[in-house]
Amino acid sequence: EVQLVQSGAEVKKPGESLKISCKAFGYTFTHYWINWVRQMPGEGLEWMGRIDPDNSKTDYSPTFQGHATISADKSINTAYLQWSSLKASDTAVYYCVRRYDIWTARGTVNYFDPWGQGTLVIVSS
């Protein structure tokens, strides 16, 4: 079964560092981009950035560039999202999700599937 399994909930203080993980099962990890999506309490979905696990090339949304870092270790089929100095505004659920490309009658398109179960990060003094 293709699935992404994320690390557990975290409670941190402002200024602390954190690294959360996303482990892939059931497919070739290096063949598909992994994306990270933020969902703040009671809010919608925000695309943060992505990584190509084969070569660790990354792209970021301007909103998150410079504050969060995406990485991957292809030897253990795991992607990461990390912060060096958390803020209270980083309190959210973070999802990892695979990008899948597929051919349709309209040409090749892509979508996000499967999603990890989410990691709740609470930043509070």
Add this chain to the structure above:
Amino acid sequence: DIQMTQSPSSLSASVEDRVTITCRASQSIGSYLNWYQQKPGQAPDLLIYGASSLQSGVPSRFSGSGSGTDFTLTISSPQPEDFATYYCQQSYSIPHTFGQGTKLEIK
């Protein structure tokens, strides 16, 4: 960045209704439009990809249409398990922006 605007932000419907949610992109995105369903406390699930292709296992009461800048998600007769929040997303260019969501509630 491409802005995605969904409407309405919320709606109430009964199981006899036909539900339509619209999504508008700030520029043309071809057919690079996906729809996701999210239930409280759960991760989103893919419903529709490429604007109109139904993901495997998704009931046929869900359908998608549109291209360019205007897209529609239709639920022909919503069942109790369909009352959730729905998001559109463009996968045409990065950042892969989402709409703000539409919460479907039982009337």
